[in-house]
Amino acid sequence: MGSTAHTSNVTELILTGLFQDPEVQRACFVVFLPVYLATVVGNGLIVLTVRVSKSLHSPMYFFLSYLSLVEISYSSTIVPKVITDLLTKIKTITLQGCITQIFFFHFFGVAEILLLTVMAYDRYVAICKPLHYTTIMSRSVCHSLVAGSWLGGLVHSMIQILITVRLPFCGPNVIDHYFCDLHPLFKIACTDTFVEGIIVLVNSLIAVVAFLLLISSYVVILVHLRNHSAEGRRKALSTCASHITVVILFFGPAIFLYLRPSSTFTEDKLVAVFYTVITPMLNPVIYTLRNAEVKNAMRRLWDKIVNSAVERQ
Template sequence: MASTSNVTEFIFNGLFQDPEVQRACFVVFLPVYLATVVGNGLIVLTVSVSKSLRSPMYFFLGYLSLVEISYSSIIVPKFLTDLLAKIKTISLQGCLAQIFFFHFFGVTEILLLTVMAYDRYVAICRPLYYTTVMSRPVCHLLVAGSWLGGIIHSMVQILVAVQLPFCGPNVIDHYFCDLHPLFKIACTDTFVEGAIILVNSGLFSVFSFLFLVSSYVVILFNLRKHSAEGRRKALSTCASHITVVVLFFGPAIFLYMRPSSSFTEDKLVAVFYTVITPMLNPIIYTLRNAEVKIAVRRLCGKTEHAGME
């Protein structure tokens, strides 16, 4: 922690200032968060117990849903509590922890999406080698690599954050801790730090997005060689992946590849990828994947039957 800091606590401006609007937001966002936890939790449970979902694609989907729960839970519970509070405070240590875990789970999700794109590439473009290339040990290594990549990224973020001196004021124009809002209240020039974050977050997001889009272009091009039924099934799966990629990367690139501002629009965009997108992912994957829908119905049927006995 920077020795020149004399601030031990921050105050969030929040999303809106009007108490009535804040209470309305609480009523809207609480069910969204609960749906996020239940929906993603149901996918994790279904993938864990269903014998029909043993392929690498569902192995990665289970971990993606687990990351979604964690990613959302870093921000949303505190956000919901603050919507009902007159003064929205967070300690300096809590702020740093929020930055670390928010970026840790965010980048882990990016890397898992990349791994899932690679899995689809091998399955569609190199089907004869699929079982060898995507063996269970390889899948575990790819997941472990995603977690490791998230840690490395977050360490850079937190090393930048702990060097920032705060002399006051201590009001953050946001509803959670991130580096751009902190730069505004740091009592030092943050040009170098901003450049580091641009590379570590902004350019990383852009290049990851371009890589993913390129991967799916190659996949879709290779689908010409498959049967009509194979194309239909592959297109359905890839459409789900592409939708999730666009929903996740679009807002993130918008925020991290442009100069920070105090516009409410920035905070509304942040709401989309911290609150809304994690809820949409299980819906997208379930609605467009017949195998997942069948497995979920079987699981719910077994649970209901067990409850009646």
């Protein structure tokens, strides 16, 4: 491979999109736009509520506000472009734009995985070591855990990008997907990407390790709860239930896609829709519906806004 091979002469890529039928695309537009707006508004409300409510200053809500922030960023990396593409016949993206999208998609994706793991650890400490909770989950520890989640996402993303930037693209420029991701991009590189594929797989093991930590923390919690009263068990499980739901919704599709050989199934695209478009919208719903504290705080915030608006008039 001489140096000439690495001068990629492909500067623009064409995305095949989710569906070919213009009618179906318009229908998707009608669905995706409100879903995206609901994602931004719903998660934004959680961030705002946690910031201004004095009753939501525990570590659990501190992490939840950052999770919501990640959800908005993660969704915004993919969905606005998808929505606008649904109205265009030929969907294009520059090679740099594609690599930028991959970077942020993986950065926010892994930051979310690590935050969910941190939240599981928080639940474990709260339920299994309640007397030491305030000392273990001190403010500085919480800040460090959030910073660590962002840092983990950054390192993971840098590795993915460093191996992608070096690939030569000289031939076909059509990506069979509705956004830029590593596997579809590797398919059109004009060199063998077996080694890169292995690196991506190994780099994605961070998700598996996080997932195993999550599962084991919940196993420990469940074992620990056997000694609690029925009421104590019910209360502890209700705070965990929403978190477990979010974890399953997020990890299920992601594990299905990344931890097996890549393929060209349409199902892959539909599974990806689930965790790029749908899940970020569901998180605020899941957390607020199951949580009286968040609901009450939101109600108080809303009353405050309404009252101040009335007073201004």
